[in-house]
Amino acid sequence: MSAMKKSLTEYPAWIALQQHFEQIKDHSMPQMFAEQPHRFEQYSLQLDDLLLDYSKNRVNDDTLKLLFNLARERGVEDMRDRMFAGELINNTEQRAVLHTALRSSSDTPLLVEGENVLPAVQAELQRMGAFADRIRSGEWQGFSGKAITDIVNIGIGGSDLGPKMVCEALTPYIHERLHMHFLSNVDGAAADQLLDSLNAETTLFIIASKTFTTQETLTNAHAARDWFLQTAEEGQIAQHFVAVSTNSEAVSAFGIDPQHMFVFSDWVGGRYSFWSAIGLSIMLAIGKQNFSQLLAGAQAMDQHFCNAPLERNMPVILAMLGFWYNQFFKAETQAILPYDFHLRYLPSYLQQADMESNGKSVDRNGRPVDYPTGPIIWGESGINGQHSFYQLIHQGTRFIPADFIASIQPHSSRQQQHDILMSNVFAQSEALMRGRSLEETRQLLQDSGVDSATLEIRLPQMVFAGNHPSNTLLLKKLTPFNLGLLVALYEHKIFTQGVLWNLNSFDQWGVELGKQLAKKVLPQLQATDTINDHDASTNGLINFYRRSRDIPAS
Numbered sequence: 200m201s202a203m204k205k206s207l208t209e210y211p212a213w214i215a216l217q218q219h220f221e222q223i224k225d226h227s228m229p230q231m232f233a234e235q236p237h238r239f240e241q242y243s244l245q246l247d248d249l250l251l252d253y254s255k256n257r258v259n260d261d262t263l264k265l266l267f268n269l270a271r272e273r274g275v276e277d278m279r280d281r282m283f284a285g286e287l288i289n290n291t292e293q294r295a296v297l298h299t300a301l302r303s304s305s306d307t308p309l310l311v312e313g314e315n316v317l318p319a320v321q322a323e324l325q326r327m328g329a330f331a332d333r334i335r336s337g338e339w340q341g342f343s344g345k346a347i348t349d350i351v352n353i354g355i356g357g358s359d360l361g362p363k364m365v366c367e368a369l370t371p372y373i374h375e376r377l378h379m380h381f382l383s384n385v386d387g388a389a390a391d392q393l394l395d396s397l398n399a400e401t402t403l404f405i406i407a408s409k410t411f412t413t414q415e416t417l418t419n420a421h422a423a424r425d426w427f428l429q430t431a432e433e434g435q436i437a438q439h440f441v442a443v444s445t446n447s448e449a450v451s452a453f454g455i456d457p458q459h460m461f462v463f464s465d466w467v468g469g470r471y472s473f474w475s476a477i478g479l480s481i482m483l484a485i486g487k488q489n490f491s492q493l494l495a496g497a498q499a500m501d502q503h504f505c506n507a508p509l510e511r512n513m514p515v516i517l518a519m520l521g522f523w524y525n526q527f528f529k530a531e532t533q534a535i536l537p538y539d540f541h542l543r544y545l546p547s548y549l550q551q552a553d554m555e556s557n558g559k560s561v562d563r564n565g566r567p568v569d570y571p572t573g574p575i576i577w578g579e580s581g582i583n584g585q586h587s588f589y590q591l592i593h594q595g596t597r598f599i600p601a602d603f604i605a606s607i608q609p610h611s612s613r614q615q616q617h618d619i620l621m622s623n624v625f626a627q628s629e630a631l632m633r634g635r636s637l638e639e640t641r642q643l644l645q646d647s648g649v650d651s652a653t654l655e656i657r658l659p660q661m662v663f664a665g666n667h668p669s670n671t672l673l674l675k676k677l678t679p680f681n682l683g684l685l686v687a688l689y690e691h692k693i694f695t696q697g698v699l700w701n702l703n704s705f706d707q708w709g710v711e712l713g714k715q716l717a718k719k720v721l722p723q724l725q726a727t728d729t730i731n732d733h734d735a736s737t738n739g740l741i742n743f744y745r746r747s748r749d750i751p752a753s
Contacts, residue, residue: 207570207700212269219265220527227666228257228632235259244513246503247496248675249684251513255632256520256668257528266519267509270699275515278698279691283505285311289468289705290563296705297464298471298690299501302494302683311466319464327461327479328487330441334403335374335486342435343400351380351393352480353423354407355415356551356710358443359383361473362407362480364548365493368541368682371610372485379484382423385415390422399430399439405480406442409463411449414714424453443476468705470552471690489679496683504691514691517670521600521692522699524668525571530598535578538605538624539677545604546578549689556693556704563703572700581605582623593631593663601669603628604685608676624671634665 207213232238232254242254258266270276282288285295295311301320308315333339337346352362363381366373373379382393404423408416427439436454444450447457461476473481474494482490500514509515524530533553535546557573578584581603592599605624609617635643640661644654672688674681697704723730723741730741 207273207568210269210272212265212272216262216265216269216523216527219261223257223259223262224528226257226259228255228668229634229665231257231259232632244511244516246513247499247684248678248681249513249688250671250673251516252671252673253516253520255628256523256670257666258520258523262523263510263519266523267515270509270515270519270695273699273701275509275695275698279505279694282694283501285309285316285466289466289703291703291706291708294705295466296468296471297466298468298474299498301463301467301474302497302501302687304495304498316464316466323462323476324487327476327482328490330459330461330479331482331487331490334483335377337376339403340438341400341402342431342438345401346376347403348376348401349378349380349397350403350405350480350483351382351397351423352405352407353382353416353419354405354443354477355383355413356555357469357472358407358416358477360544360548360551361470362478364544365473365478365481365682365686366484367544368677369481369485369489369493369679370541372489372679374484374486377484379480381480382419383415385418387422390419394423394426399427402427402439403483404440405483406440406444406450406453406455407477407479408443409445409465409469411442411444411446411453414717420453441479443479469707470555485679492679493683496678496680496685497687498683499680500684500687500691504687514688515695517602517688517692518695518699520668520670521574522696524598524600525574528598529571530574530600531571532575532577532597532599534584534592534599534601535576536581536584536601536603536627537578538581538603538620539674540580541610541677542604543580546576548686549578550576552689553693555707555710557697557700557702558709559700559702562701564701568700568702570700572702573696581627582620585623585627589627592667599667601628601631601667603669603671604674605671606674606677610677628669628671630663630665631667631669632665634663634667635661637662 235241238254239252243250243252278288282296283299285297287293287295289296297311297316300309300316303309303317305317309317334347340346352359359381366379380393382389406416406420411417424436424440427436433454437456437459440453440455441459442450442455443461445462447460450460451457461479463472463475463477467475474497478490504512504514521533535549537543537545553576554573559572560568562568579588591597592601603624605621611617637658640658641654644657649657672685674685694704720741724745730738733741
């Protein structure tokens, strides 16, 4: 029986893990730390300026050995090598998966169906860099002779979330004259609010759509175009609109000069695309040198992922820990908790990257899976989360592994505030791990002087079970290079878990059905006849909407 013809649960390593889980599932992490006083040194790993501490996990040496055995049995190393070699591992679309090529500085040819893709990658980066220099220097001017001050990226999904997350993360590196904006929501209120704040004379729009047919993006693009033409003339569109696309005919028809159309290949998936021309807004914001550092950080993680043994491989370690909880502890979610103001969009970015990649119930061979797959990814800036959902993580009935992410050196000069922030990072991960026993809580209440009746009421409410696992990732500083390290780490974690579950992590058919049905519904919203060709609920909603649309709200 060949490797991928067997179900995950039939593998010897999985069976061994199941047996091991029964033995270890009730072990407490405080006891593990007592038995392993050097647990931090054993279960931490540093790559350049990124430290991963995974010591606060419900694992021991035997657990990790069995997990790495499973990774080898499932062919993680082989599939990794096939991806980096440009093989068509996106089997449903017959495409290579080469976002890693976008950050490669290698001179070794990388062939996809006989063509070396690296020269085209470098050529497009040079075009982007030259354009960025013109915008940032003020050489590129709007129709009235003024330099560009505002840049609006219009995209959706990966064409929005990646650039938005990176620009926010690298705010300290953005050109002082430039203000970055991102428009993805097709709700007209979003366009109105943004456009009302802009000056047509000094605004540049980037329309990011590979096919230049994406409904949401083109709707917002035409709204921006109409707004612009209230002030300017049609012949001046080319000074204020550029495109990231492959459809030169549609781009030209829009009024954009095809010379200002930036391209990327079909082996670049949307959620892995900000390293490509989709990252044009990033390069405009932080400049080509900082963009190069972003790529260099990602390449450093690529090389580590390719070369480090699984036992010391940061993406593989994160992947196996998440798999352990998802598969055996039945953890349904994973919390991403950045304690860095500029990383506040990272949970949303990773939500798409992970859930669109591995949110699947059919494996690469077209068979329904009989095991849990991708977790629900969610999170929020850590300090804000402490005053909302941390209650559930600490004392709720859900099992929620968490990643704490922070920067050692802040960009702010407010060191005391940063120390307060960091004290919460360390304290929260410790509290999740160790909890607070009934006896400790009783002593705390007695020491506080509460009366015995109040003590008995509060006592069960103030006990913390603990034993909640977490990873802590510390960046020395949030720089372009280190952000590249961090994002590529999660990319390869997601890839590794996809291999374990035998999923194609690079297609996303789940986004199609609703979009297709919307194309049918849209003209019905303008029709006059009663709609009755859907289910009763959808018919009722459409007809109620049409009846109510023109009636003033009370």
